[in-house]
Amino acid sequence: MVPELGQVALVLALILAVVQSVAPLWGSYTGNRVLMSLAKPAVTGQLVFAAVAFGALTYAFVTHDFSVAFVAGHSNSELPMFYRFGAVWGGHEGSLLLWILVLAIWSVLVAVFSRQMPERFVARVLGVLGVVAVGFLSFTLFTSNPFDRLIPAPVDGQDLNPILQDPALMFHPPLLYIGYVGFAVAFAFAIAALLEGRIDAAWARWTRPWTTAAWLFLTLGISLGSWWAYYELGWGGWWFWDPVENASFLPWLVGTALIHSLAVTEKRGLFKSWTLLLAISAFSLSLLGTFLVRSGILVSVHAFAADPSRGMYILAFMGIVVTVALALYAWRAPSMASDAGFKPLSRETFLLANNILLVIATLLILLGTLYPLFMDALNLGKISVGPPYFDLAFMIPMFPLMLLIGIGLHTMWRQTPSTPVWRKLRIPALAALVIGIPMPLFFYGTAGALTVLGSILAFWVMITAVIDLLPRVGPARLTRSHIGMCVAHFGLGVLILGVTFVSSYDLEVDRAGIPGQPVDLAGYEFTLLGTRGVQGPNFDAIEAEIEVSRDGEFVTTLYPQKRVYRVQRDPITQTAIGGGWRRELLVSMGEPLGDGAWSLRIQYKPLVRYIWLGTIFMALGGVIAISDRRYRLARRRETEPATTGSAPAAAGGQG
């Protein structure tokens, strides 16, 4: 019964989504306030029914209802409870349901926190979000119903793919989707602005926290996915430029550009049409990502269902939504162009450079990702584009970007600063050189040109971000939004530091681990003490005990495993990680070599942790920026008109 309940809830959610998209948009043109006021109850109801549907599928997983095809395909009676929850989004149908739920949550949040915005504008935003919801709800119901029954029901399920049975992967898709779908909000704001035919500082101020929120979740989602690939796939890599990874990285890059462009639109009323285009693009790239991942049009390690009817549907939906949005943009944006100018060394110039470089990076990665598809469609043959292209193509815009970040932070809006930037930045520049050049040489002996450059830029970005928080260097009044920016930029520096050092100095060996005989790597000695059989809830494993020491002193003991899940019998290597801030040590087991010996892969990853630490700082910066007073003051001003005293000052401050 419960799956049917979920099914009915999904149908009701679709009906409400249709109401949510048609009524307020219609009402906004006819001036019918009753129709416009339908938006909020419709979106709330849609959330309730989406949650019921999601709950019903979760219930089917928890109670092992294998008569539901999706459950039978992605669970098993031995699957631990924790993973039964996560298995809901462990496959195509369930992840669409998660998409729908997340979109409904975002939409309701917009409805709740929109009191300071004009009624007609809110109606249009919710209407656009409704259109997106209709697209995904009907996609789910008509091509990928998670509640389809299997008759007769199988005795047991086929189990969740073992490599997905991992804590990080439980949280990776939700975070990623919250980010992806969050860009739908910025998209809806942009379309509503185009429908209104005007865009002002208030629009940018409403849009900014939503965009930042989506961006910070996407940041965490991508980061968690990278961390998962790093320790679970056991290859020690943290980014593979796989089409599916690129699909999440492209909206992130454009979202980052959007955050910066929105700042200019809010503070100076410039870049208006450009901001709108970025807002449309960020969400379009999220849709593109969904299409690439779900249609199987590109060959990927993460290859999912390659069902042409599904691909066709998403393509049609994406085609309509994005073409209409871009056509609306081409029609309305020219009249919104801003004509205010700015001086060459003003902050606007640097943010423009930031945007250009980020968009170049986006286009280069998009080109590399889609190139095989273009070649094939033109009958020019099948090719694959690999990391060598992406590494190089990405580095070209990134080096100047890193250099300019530090300068742009210390410039002023509108004008060339009174004290030359150079005078303010010569000490940070010197510090970055003094720390950045010797560090790789001192700790690791040798350093290539790229390593030294990366190291200098990492410290340059970190130092220039931190000093901007100091009195007399940074702005006189520190707003949260400014602090958030500095923290995020500092995080970027930390990330570059990690990337630079781990790419330059990681080491690995594959050796026979013979009990009692140590293997040397990077000054560490790894000794296999022995192996034993271990039983997990749904797998059997052989676990090795490996003692790590350095200069005769005990460091840690690692327990890598070789697992065989009882249903899907492929052996899975569970890497053991000796964590640390200076380096991480990874040991994974290969094949048994007889006499208790095993082939071992041992990896040494210096500073690798800083990659993920950096992304945490970036996300934290986003949180701080969202908590800025002016986003809340604007609302209070609406409800308590008497207390407007300090609001204009705060809104007009630095940021």
Next chain:
Amino acid sequence: MWRYLAAPALFIVLLGFFLVGLFRDPTLVPSPLINQPAPQFELPQLLDPERTLALSDLATGEPVLLNVWATWCVGCRQEHGMLVDISRSGEIPIFGLNWKDDRTAALRWLERLGDPYVAVAVDDDGRVAIDWGVYGSPETFLLDGQGIIRYKHIGPIDQAVWEREFRPRIAQLRQGDS
């Protein structure tokens, strides 16, 4: 005005490509070499560079597979277990062509994941792969006993591919021989 139309125009072109792409199987490539004698080659072997592997070694009178692989290729990693299983079952001998790869990495790979190959030829600069029309790895060629290419599969081999594409063809070749 025109610059504002650039974005929608670009997107519509993109849509066209997607539409075409949707009806193509990214893993399917017609090869002009099917039913043609395989291109000649003679390359050093991976395990023992002193020795070479040539096309004549593959024409044993029995069908064989030639698998193009590299350690940098994710799909190869995916199919490797399957190749090991096939070689253990003794169904058909598998030869390898290690494509544009690092020798030590390739040796480590075989040591760690198992070696399903009778012998592996090292195609350092990718010349032989070009002769064979290799677009990407993994690719697997099915050769009959006379060294004629009978089938080519692009992308990783899994159980389903093996049973659907390879097994019937191998059986057919064996029948034709007898």
